[in-house]
Amino acid sequence: MKTKKLTINELLAEIADHRKEVRNYKDVLHRIKLVAKMGMWEIDVEKKEVIWSDVTREIHEAEHEYNPSIEEGINFFTKGKSRQAITQAFNKAIEQNTDYDLEVQIKTAKGNIKWTRVIGISEFKDGKCIRVYGLFQDIDQNVKYRMELERQKELFRQTFEFAPNGMALISLEGKWVQVNQQVCNMLNYTKEELSKLTFQDITHPEDLDLDLKLLEELLAGKRESYQMEKRYFDKSSNLVWALLSVSMMKDETGKPLYFVSQLTNITEKKNYQKQHLLKTKDCLTSPILYHTIFARILAIFLCFFL
Known part of the structure; x- marks a missing residue:
């Protein structure tokens, strides 16, 4: 194939075009x-x-x-x-x-x-x-933005890890993504063991439906957070009562990332309430108490009407 020969004017025009392109690229x-x-x-x-x-x-x-x-x-x-x-x-x-x-x-x-x-x-x-x-x-x-981000991450890590109560990051599917030592102590699991479980695995069946319903409302934007008293089973299948507070972590676009759960162990409080209730019930059904109360009512009646 023959190459077309250009005239001087055509060559100059082409050179000018190339120079213009170069100037544009430089600009x-x-x-x-x-x-x-x-x-x-x-x-x-x-x-x-x-x-x-x-x-x-x-x-x-x-x-x-x-x-x-x-x-x-x-x-x-x-x-x-x-x-x-x-x-x-x-x-x-x-x-x-x-x-x-x-x-x-x-x-x-x-x-x-x-x-x-x-x-x-x-x-x-x-x-x-x-x-x-x-x-x-x-x-x-x-760099300053990155350093501030790292500072915020470290602050969150310190707050999370050394909180006086249990702290956990839960995936949207219910997996224990990250927990602090207080959660491990409460449930008698290691961090590694919990990472292989979901919260559904160790929640008392009677409390699960309400918990899932509240999570759905959280995801749907109907509420910002919720709190409930909830029962868990620890590693030894013992019942653990917790006051559970849940909120949601989102990305910059508002997309849900994790559930942030705070767990306060209230097992002792619940056991005390149960024992106190049993004692009160025993007292109210006691024959001695019944006769004592009846005698006091009779004495008051006699004072007023005799």
Whole structure:
């Protein structure tokens, strides 16, 4: 197949079109970098010259057209772990031809501390490093959000694990996903043993229907939480009474994830109430008590009417 020969004008027009496409691509790339807060940097190792892109300068809050020396660039990183990490990574790159990708803190020209991501790529020629270049990204908000999320998770874990009463995360199907030690002590199961069971497996049959009905109302959005007195069977099949409080954990879209259950052991209270009720019943049915009460009523009647 013959290739069509283009005239000079056609070639110039095609070149112009290609240049326009390149400019468009560059414009798109620039806009992406602005949105991602990502700049470029380059170090000429032989000349010891540093070049920063506009976005990199903005991240450092440096003046327009400012390009630091290698030492000045390093000194933007906060003293301690960050500066030590970037120094070691840079030296290793120029000595051993290795790349790096770090999350480190900088102190900007205006004195603000922010988290950044630094990607470095080394370029060697004839066994010698001639250039190190890469990307510089502002990730301050992302890192702070991640750290806050981790803090909240740890706070939840501490609250969950060391709560004075039993705490449990229950799957929507009823599996014991996570429990604290108080639940294990109450039901005489290990965490591993409970993870193989559902709450339905160890709930007293007479309490199960009401519990399931309330869970359905929770899932349907008819209630935010519920509380009930409920009987469980422990590992030895002994009856354990608990005051059960249940709410629901949802994701950011409102989709149900888990049931959060709080269990307070009220077995002693229930046993006491039962014993007290039996004693009261015995007293009321006692012949001696019957005659004593009858005698008192007769005495009062005689005082008023004689």
